[in-house]
Amino acid sequence: MxxxxxxxxxxxxxxxxxxxxxxxxxxxxxxxxxxxGQSGVQDDLSQRNVVQVAVGSEDHTTLVKAVQAAELVDALSNAGPFTVFAPTNAAFAKLPAGTVEGLLAPEKKEDLADILQYHVSLGVFKAESLTDGQVIGQVNGGNITISKKDGKTMINGTATIVASVQASNGIVHVIDGVLLPN
CATH class of the missing domain: 1.20.5 (Single alpha-helices involved in coiled-coils or other helix-helix interfaces)
Known part of the structure; x- marks a missing residue:
């Protein structure tokens, strides 16, 4: 007992x-x-969001560092929908020497955020739906202009969409240039 x-x-x-x-x-x-924040949610089953698409790309390490430095990871991990025009590492390399390093400095966080937000639109704009002369408002308050020439889609006449990747919270258009707000 x-x-x-x-x-x-x-x-x-x-x-x-x-x-x-x-x-x-x-x-x-x-x-x-x-x-x-939202970026800390672990989900290995769903489609990747726009940040995870960039993180998974070897061609976007500079963009990922910039998004982290500007503290925009959580904002871009939210539901969206977003259209992100994502410059490649080669696109950042075309900028004058020292530009990227200067923008990554803590005291330039606001300038960096402004530039990065100029690469983001609210809504999903698929490449095949973009039209010549179309103006799209960006998150930073600026506008970009789409042009079509010889089967290529360009943004502000300076960057070409080279690929597009669907994400759970929007779409990522890989571009070969960095968009700079006026």
Missing amino acids: KSIFALSLIACGCILLSCNSVTDESQTAEAAVSQA
Whole structure:
């Protein structure tokens, strides 16, 4: 009888301890998500969002560093929908020497954010739906102008869309130039 009582007591203690550790783990996970924001949500089953598309591309490491430096990761990880005109590393390399490094400095965060937001539109604008002369408002308040020539789609006459990737919260158009607001 004493052994049954002792076993029952041990079982109750184990159950209480395991319940407490589950509560602690869930509170820790909730705290981590709330501190990280939308970008901290782990989802390996859904289609990638626009940030995850860029992060997964070897050709967009400079853009990813810039988005991180401007603290725009969470904003671009939200539901959107967004159209992101994503300059490649080669596009950033075309800028005058020292430009990218200068913009990545903490004191240039607002300037960097303005430039990056000039690459983002609210809504989904598929490449095949863009028309010659179309003007699209950007997140920073500026506008871009689409032109079509020889089967190519250009933005502001300076950057060409070279590929498009659908994302869970919009579309990413890979471009070969950096768009600079007026």
